[in-house]
Amino acid sequence: MFPNAAQYGQSAPVETSLIELALYGTVALIGAIFFLTILAIITLPLFFGAMYLMELVIRGFQNLVDPVGKYAKLAGLVFRSLRRNLLRTALTYIALFVLTGMLTMLYGVITTIGKMTTDQENSQLVIMSEKFGIPSMMKPGYAANLKGLMRDKLPKEMQPADIDQNFMTWSFVGGTLDPAKMTQENSLFLFALDPDAVTNGMMKEQGLNPEDLGEDGWAEMMRIIDLVKQDKRNIVVGADRLEKIGKKVGDEMKLFGTNYKDIEFECKIVGAFPPGSRMGMNAAMRFDYLIAKLDDYRARTGKDHPVADRCLNLVWVRMPNKAAYQQLAAVVAEPSSFSNPATKMETFSAAIGSFLEPFKDIFWGLKVLIMPAIVVIMCLVIGITITIGVRERWTEMAVMKVMGFQPWQIMTMIVSEAMLIGTFGGMLSTWAVYFLPMAIRSITKAIGVKFAFFDTFHSPWEIVLYGPLLGILVGLIGSALPAWNARKVKVSEVFATVA
Amino acid sequence: MSAIVEVRDLYKSFSRGDEKIDVLMDLTLDVQEGEFLALMGPSGSGKTTLLNLIAGLDSPTEGTIRVGDQIISEKSESELARWRTRNVGFVFQFYNLLPVLTAYENVELPLLLLQLSKAQRKKQVENALSLVGLGDRMTHRPGQLSGGQCQRVGIARAIVTDPTIVVCDEPTGALDAKSANDALNLLGLLRSELGKTILMVTHDPHAAERAQRIVQLEKGRLVGGNPLPALARLN
Numbered sequence: 001m002f003p004n005a006a007q008y009g010q011s012a013p014v015e016t017s018l019i020e021l022a023l024y025g026t027v028a029l030i031g032a033i034f035f036l037t038i039l040a041i042i043t044l045p046l047f048f049g050a051m052y053l054m055e056l057v058i059r060g061f062q063n064l065v066d067p068v069g070k071y072a073k074l075a076g077l078v079f080r081s082l083r084r085n086l087l088r089t090a091l092t093y094i095a096l097f098v099l100t101g102m103l104t105m106l107y108g109v110i111t112t113i114g115k116m117t118t119d120q121e122n123s124q125l126v127i128m129s130e131k132f133g134i135p136s137m138m139k140p141g142y143a144a145n146l147k148g149l150m151r152d153k154l155p156k157e158m159q160p161a162d163i164d165q166n167f168m169t170w171s172f173v174g175g176t177l178d179p180a181k182m183t184q185e186n187s188l189f190l191f192a193l194d195p196d197a198v199t200n201g202m203m204k205e206q207g208l209n210p211e212d213l214g215e216d217g218w219a220e221m222m223r224i225i226d227l228v229k230q231d232k233r234n235i236v237v238g239a240d241r242l243e244k245i246g247k248k249v250g251d252e253m254k255l256f257g258t259n260y261k262d263i264e265f266e267c268k269i270v271g272a273f274p275p276g277s278r279m280g281m282n283a284a285m286r287f288d289y290l291i292a293k294l295d296d297y298r299a300r301t302g303k304d305h306p307v308a309d310r311c312l313n314l315v316w317v318r319m320p321n322k323a324a325y326q327q328l329a330a331v332v333a334e335p336s337s338f339s340n341p342a343t344k345m346e347t348f349s350a351a352i353g354s355f356l357e358p359f360k361d362i363f364w365g366l367k368v369l370i371m372p373a374i375v376v377i378m379c380l381v382i383g384i385t386i387t388i389g390v391r392e393r394w395t396e397m398a399v400m401k402v403m404g405f406q407p408w409q410i411m412t413m414i415v416s417e418a419m420l421i422g423t424f425g426g427m428l429s430t431w432a433v434y435f436l437p438m439a440i441r442s443i444t445k446a447i448g449v450k451f452a453f454f455d456t457f458h459s460p461w462e463i464v465l466y467g468p469l470l471g472i473l474v475g476l477i478g479s480a481l482p483a484w485n486a487r488k489v490k491v492s493e494v495f496a497t498v499a
Numbered sequence: 500m501s502a503i504v505e506v507r508d509l510y511k512s513f514s515r516g517d518e519k520i521d522v523l524m525d526l527t528l529d530v531q532e533g534e535f536l537a538l539m540g541p542s543g544s545g546k547t548t549l550l551n552l553i554a555g556l557d558s559p560t561e562g563t564i565r566v567g568d569q570i571i572s573e574k575s576e577s578e579l580a581r582w583r584t585r586n587v588g589f590v591f592q593f594y595n596l597l598p599v600l601t602a603y604e605n606v607e608l609p610l611l612l613l614q615l616s617k618a619q620r621k622k623q624v625e626n627a628l629s630l631v632g633l634g635d636r637m638t639h640r641p642g643q644l645s646g647g648q649c650q651r652v653g654i655a656r657a658i659v660t661d662p663t664i665v666v667c668d669e670p671t672g673a674l675d676a677k678s679a680n681d682a683l684n685l686l687g688l689l690r691s692e693l694g695k696t697i698l699m700v701t702h703d704p705h706a707a708e709r710a711q712r713i714v715q716l717e718k719g720r721l722v723g724g725n726p727l728p729a730l731a732r733l734n
Contacts, residue, residue, distance in 0.1 A: 063617075070611050073604075080599035399595040402556060403609040403656075404584025406577055492551040 032102055036429070039436075040097035043428050047093050048086075050424055055079040074409075078416045081389065089421065092385040096425030096474070097432075099378045100467060104433040106366055106374075107466075108459035113363065117353040124325040125205065125348040128315040128332060130341045135172070137310035140291070142338060143169045146315055153331045158324035166318040168197035171290055171311050175255030175265060177245065185244055188255060190235065190283040192290040195228045202316055205348065207278045217274060224271030232289040233266055238273040240280035260307055263293050316348075375474065378422075382478030386418045390482045397486050398494035407487040414486050418479030419472050426471025430463045503696050504530035504553055504664060509562035511548055511719075522548045523719045526562070530664075533694045535686065537701055537710035544716040546700045547668055553698060554587045554666045555579040567663045584612045588657030590686075592669035594649040596641040596656075602628060603637040606656045613660065627655035631685060647678025654685055658695065665689065667699040671706050683709045 058079065061072035082089050128146060129136035147163055160166035171192035176182040198208050199222065210218040228234045242248060249269050257263040265285070273279035290311065297305045319325040329345040331337055346354070356363070390397070397410055511523040522545045530536050538546040551557045552564055555571045556579075564572040566586060574582060596605045606627055610620045628634050631651035641649050650670065657665050667686065671679035687709055689695040699710060707713050715722045 066616060069617055073607070073611055077597075077599070084599055395593075395595055396597055399589075399591070399597070400608075401580065402554075402583065402587075402589045404580045404582075404612050406580050491556045492548070 032105060033098060036098040036101040036433075037094065039101070039432050040094040040429070043097065043432060044090055044093065047424050047428060048090075050428075051079065051082065051420070074413070075416070078413055078420060081393070081413070081417055082420065085389070085392075088385060088388070092381060092421050093425050095381045096378055096422060096471065097429040099374050099381070100426045100429035100470060101433050103371060103374045103378075103470070104430045104459050104463050104467065106371055107463060108433075110363065110367055110371075111460050113352075113356065117349045117356065124319040124322055126317050126319055126325050126328070126345055127348060127351055128317070128343050128345045129313075131344040133341060136313050137307070138312040138315075138338075138341060138343060139309055140312045142312055142343065143167075143315055145338065146317070146332070149331050149337055150317070150328065154324065154327055158320065158327050160318055160320055165196075165200045166202070168193060168200075168202035168316040169287060169312055170314040170316070171287060172313050173260060173265075173285065173290060174258035176258055177253060177255065179256040179258075182258065185246070187258070188237065188241060188245065188283050189281075190255075190285045192285050192287045194287055195225045197316075198225050198284075202318065208273075212277070213274065220271075227270040228284075228286060231268070232286045232292065233268055234270040235267045235283055235285045236271045236273060237269050237283040238277070238280040239275035241283060242269070242272055243275075244281070257293075260290075260293070260305065260311075262301075263297055263305065265289070265293060375470070378470075378474045379478040382418050382422060382475055383481060385421075386414060386479040387482040387485075389417070390414060390486045394486075394489065395494055397489045398491045401489060401491050410489075411483040411487040414483035415476060415479045418483075419475035422471030422473075422475030422478070423468045424471070426474070427468040430459070430467025430470075434459050434461070434464055501532055502529040503532040503534075503567060504528070504698070505563075505565040506549075506553065507563045507565075509549075509552065509564065510560045511545070511552060511557070512560050521719055523552075523559075526719070526721055528714065528721060530696060530698060532696055533690060534712060535690045535697045535699070535710045537699050537707040537713045538716060539701060539704075539707050539713055540716035540722075545719040546716045549716065550666050550668055550698060550700050553664070554589060555583050584609055585660055586663040588660065588662040588665040590650070590653050590657045590665065590667035590670045592672040594641070594646075594653040594673070596649055596652055598641050601638050601640055602633060602644065602652045602655075605641070605652055606659050609656065609660050623659050623661075624655075627659040628652070630658070630688075631655045645678070646674055647681055650674060650678065650682050651685065654682065654689075658689060658693070662695075664696045664698060667697065667701075669701055669703075670699060671701065671703055679703075679706065 055076065058072050058075050062069050062076060064072070128138075128142070130138050147167065150159055150163055173190040173192050175188045175190065177186040177188075193203075197203060201209060203209075207213070208221060213221055224236055228236060237245075237247070247253060247269060249272055252266070252268045255265040255267055257265065267285065273282070273284075294305050294308045294311065298308070317328070319328060325345075325347060332343055332345045335342070337343075400410060401407070506526060506528040509523055509526040509528075510521070512519050512521045514520070526549065528549075538549060540546045548557070552559055552572075553566065555566075555574070558579075559572050562572065563570055569582060569586070571579065571582060596602075597608070600608065603624055606624045607620055610623060615623070625634065625637075628637055631654050633648060633651055633655065636644060636648060636652075639648075641652070644652065650673075654670075657667075665686075670682055670686070674682060683706055686697055686699070690697055690711075697710075699706070701707050
């Protein structure tokens, strides 16, 4: 787990007050609305362009033999009706775009969290931590003990293919450049681990993988890991943290341990984690350097460092499947395995689930109240627009009825107008929210915005289909009532009123 | 000449809350094929209601209406809609053209509901527009036409399906004197050249004079007819 979360006790989200949370939520909401409105305005020409193109295609069909040509002419009426009041159509599109965009973003957050808190049947990433202590602090020998237990007590088919390659330990090291005056600007947080853990993909969840970094980024990361392996003093620092502490790659510095008191680390920065990534504000060092420094301390003072026997914070293991994880968890839970301190084993997703427990009402509200409310608002927006349009064309509807148009034909026309705006609004909005971050990431080579130990927040690919479908559905529901009213228009009453 | 419109013992009443308002009472009327009939009467006398009933836009409370060989008073709403497409041409006081469509498209609109080929539609639309003297205004939208021209497009739209009857509700009500005269001439031409049966509701005695027969309605009852002067002149 991440040290700046609950495990390490630094500004953990659980400590965030409700007022702060409401403030962040409001700012995020206003920001999202502003961003989406700008995006909607930018995509307006695209919306009208797409409508125009579609109308051209329909016009092309009008020249075909009947009944295609005939129905194409009737379909053309729908486009012309939408072009009648461009401002209203544009405003409806913008409203639908913004609302669909918000829905897409919320859906992205909820599915990302849902995915992360759902156990994967294959490749179970599990964490061993201290059972009762926060932050978790275990004996360094626990790592070797766990490996031994896995080899001895698990059947072969339940063991990872290569235990060493599916194993990682984390020790959290806090350091400052100025022990006399420790500030955010001179402090650094490091994960002490085996550099091979990165190569073996054990830091995948932290964004250190080819998928998040891209081919070039991953190759660069491998080059940096090689440099770290060359000298145990070599460290990697996140680009954002480097900026904060005013250092750059190649600099050497002395770090004074904050949780390892009286230990000084002489470090050389040999690489940087990408900016904006989950590791952007953190750093990584070799675990054996920490052990070497603890040994130095004992040699220097003649006694063990107070934290030397509790320097292992977390152990990560990638198990082949759920059954294997459950078997290992049972072994770890036995008092004979780890008793002082006792340990627990949980999946990464379960750990996130525990972390999110205080926020479950908020997520429930998002899913059950806010998201349906947005859909209802979308229906109302489109309903009001179509109602105004129908009222304006009340007499025209009556005239069409006089000519012999069937009520269902009039209803179809009205519903089609709504569905057309809904489809384009939904489609362009979800596509923009889905593809724009992808495009930005691919151009800037930056990896996605990550928060704490969460995966990159992005909408799932299926939203590309859901967007237009949502638009169609909203158009259908929103226009149902005005279309029904238009269907029922009493010709004699309309003309009596007109006269 | 045989009666193309036969109205028998017609009653029409509306309900307003608990109140029942009788609009037409015990009305019997025949309209001959190819006749130009004007319906006159004070406001609220029921003339527009009668026109709507004959045009199949409303259903009577009691009585029967036959147009051609169809008893329309027994038809359902959707049957009436289908029937209207082929059998009724409607000319409105305020033209009621669709502003987003050109003159051609406005006239073509009712034809889209019929089983006609594109070529047939084109021919009929062009004929109708030429007949009303707007062959050169086909691509104009209603906003680009004068009131008189709009009404002529409305008339072309009413006759494009070659309907059994043409019903006109105050067709000159929104026109200046010259345009009104042109419109009435056109209606007269439809009767004399094409043999169309025309029923026209009007308040305007001058307009009514152009009809062959004038029928007066008062408080929902027919109070008299005057087929003579106009008939002699138009024939």
